[in-house]
Amino acid sequence: MEYLPVEVIGNILSRLGAARDVVIASATCRKWREACRDHLDTLSFNSDDWPVYHDLTTNRLEILITQTIFQTRGLQCLSIVMDDVDEFSAAPVIAWLMYTRETLRRLLYNVRTTPNVNILEKCGRQKLEVLDLAHNSITGVEPSYQRFPCLKSMSLSCVSISALDLSLLLTACPKIEVLSLVNLEIAMSDAQATMELSSPTLKNIKVEAISLDKFILEADSLESLYLKDCTLEYFDLIGKGTLKLLKIDDVSVLHLEIESTENLEVLDVSSFTIVWPKFYQMISRSSKMRRLRLWGVVFDDEDEIVDLETIAICFPQLSHLSLSYDLRDGLLNYGLQGPTQLENVAVLELGWTVISDLFSQWVAGLLERCPNLKKLVIHGVVSETKTHGECYLLANFTSSIVRLMRKYMHVEVQFVYE
Known part of the structure; x- marks a missing residue:
């Protein structure tokens, strides 16, 4: 170890990440302390990594973090995640950011402070490429001043921000490609909760646990859209047909409009009420679809049925199909009509x-419709306190599947029970 270049030692320490482990390792000898000072590029303070963080007084914890950060000279990745820890004073937090901001490329910041620290003001106009911000407040965004010329990925979780400031913040990130918005506290200037976001470079967006009347997203380069646990009256995606992945999970939306789905390759919809004719009209031109998942989907019209003929004709390149069975008034939600095979x-x-x-x-x-099938996965929900009738049905089903799969010996079968 004594012959290792100090740069290599710095790389080793950077891979440790956790501040506690870095401090312990750097105490090995003078050379390791030098590597920590001059060549450490990654440092992480996470209250989940070390329970002792919770036992320290807030003042002592602030001093510990300050001393550790100030012993480095070129941090590129800094993570400070202090869940369930008392609020910090603003002064030491500002000192950490001011000391590291010229070299930082990635910042994960989840620290409650009194008063609130304006992260955009402290880290704007620098080389930051990734910003994960949680439990913070953003107000009065000035795109010309609080600009992030290199930022490619931004995540906002449990952040208080107005719809206007969020729009301005996105404008201040001319290279952004990945955006995650989770459980935002959105302040609105009028009675209607409306948000309009626009970015020509955005490729991937996740929106989770957000309630709005109207959400309009204009993104000409968007490839992936994930909506989860949201309540929206109106959602409109305006783009140039670059969308490849659409995932909707437990979302309530009255009007869903997505322009140009010709290049859609993956569609994953679960726990969602569909007005099928409108939804079908939106995705019917997705001839490049490779993966289709309709799970726990409820049709707005109780008599609505989706037949496999429609799926086979619209999505000829489909290679992975996931459907959940539902029986309403003797009718299956996914019928077997038509001769076309998958x-x-x-x-x-x-x-x-x-x-x-x-x-x-x-x-x-x-199975008869899938002549080139290689794998079959059966998902089932089995209650802990099964009735005699449930046990009977499950036993019959198991016997039926055993007999059936003798005809398809080349197909791998897997059972997943919840």
Whole structure:
């Protein structure tokens, strides 16, 4: 170890990440302390890594972090995540940011302070490429001053910000590609909760746990859109047809409008109420679709049925199909009408929430439609306190699947029960 170049030692210490481990390792000898001072580029303070953080007084913890940071000279990645820790004073936090901001490329910041620290003001106009901000407040964004010329990824979680400031913040990031908005406290200037965001460079966006009346997103380069646990009356994506992945999970939206879905390759929809004719019209031109998942989907019209013929014709390149079984008034939500086969489907995932005798017949019908199938995954929900009837149905289903799979010996079968 004594022959290792000091730069290599600095790289080793940087891979440790956790501040406690870095401090302990750097105490090995003078050379390691030198490597920590001059060549350490990554440092992480996380209250989950070391329970002792919770036992220290706030003042002592501030001093400990300050001493550790000030012993370095070129930090590029700094993570300070202090969940369930008392509020810090603003002064030491500002000192940490001012000391490191000229070299920082990545900042993960989850620290409650009194008063609030304006992160944008302290880190703007620098070389920051990744910003993960949580439990903070952003007000009065000035794009011309609080500019992030190199920022490519930004995550805001449990952050208080107005719709206007969020729009201005996105404008202040001319190279942003990845944006995550989780559980934001959004201040509105009028009675209607409306947000309009625009970015020509944005490629990936996740929106989680947000309630709005109207959300308009203009992103000409967007490739991935993920909506989760949101309540929206109106959502409109305006773009140039670059979207490849659309994921919707447990979202309530009255009007969903997505322009140009011709290049959509992955569609994952779960726990979602669909007005199928409108939804189908939106995705029917997605001839490049490779993965389709419709799980726990409820059709707005109780008599609505999606037949496999429609899926086979609209998505000829489909290779991975996931459908959950539902039986309403004797009608299956996904019918087996039509002769067209799913020639390219190699993986089939099928599941139920309430099992019935018809499920195994439905599985058999789907297998006949997939001549080149390689893997079948069965998902099921089984209650801890099963009734005699449930046990009977599950036993019958197991026997039926065993008999059925003798016809498809080349297909790998997997069961996943919850």
